[in-house]
Amino acid sequence: MRADAERSTARILKAAEVVLADEPGAPLERIADAAGLARATVHRRFSSRKALIDALTAQLNERYLLGLKQARVDSAPPLVALHRLTEIIFELKINNRFAMNAAANPATGAPRLDPEVLNGLDLLFTRLHAAGVITAAGPAWCRGVFLALLHEVDQLPADAPVLAGTDGGTGARIDLLARTVIGALGGSASPA
Structure with a gap:
């Protein structure tokens, strides 16, 4: 499970960098879509937008x-x-x-x-x-x-x-x- 969680986190961060570079105010849901992950997965890894930006x-x-x-x-x-x-x-x-x-x-x-x-x-x-x-x-x-x-x-x-x-x-x-x-x-x- 841990390796899967790390891969998901890496995908989220990569998608976040691309999405937020184009649209700094994009919601976490848009980042989830770009990462090809469920919204719940993004929210589980990052409880808030601030947590994602801190990461x-x-x-x-x-x-x-x-x-x-x-x-x-x-x-x-x-x-x-x-x-x-x-x-x-x-x-x-x-x-x-x-x-x-x-x-x-x-x-x-x-x-x-x-x-x-x-x-x-x-x-x-x-x-x-x-x-x-x-x-x-x-x-x-x-x-x-x-x-x-x-x-x-x-x-x-x-x-x-x-x-x-x-x-x-x-x-x-x-x-x-x-x-x-x-x-x-x-x-x-x-x-x-």
Whole structure:
């Protein structure tokens, strides 16, 4: 039964991300239909809309943690880790639009992240500083700049002047973000 319940929960979360990205106010019943499950199953797994959104946010934080691990922020050359993490986070933003928006700070658009995720980001910026890639020494400040710029770069229209000469796609945004973050934090290195 447990494996079946886990599969149902995964289906619900996947359907919720798709449905809520298109219609943020969609009822749980619509999510049940999209998941191909009975409404009672959704209500049994998630007693309220808030419980479902909390689960999407928790899943997003787990994906951030996995991204930090995949980018090897603790061991890869810091500039490479920054670029790889930026790729991973843009992929998260594309595939988890609703969860990103639901977890975002309304003032900055930056996601509210678990302390473990914040610590991983801080480690990356501490390592970038130690390697001389950036001059800004405060990892929390660096993290805030990164997350705020991430939101702004993501919101750019494909024809934005700052993306001129590119296809305006994800690759161009990743490069723009990495260069801008490094420049904003007192560095001059160009990401590889």
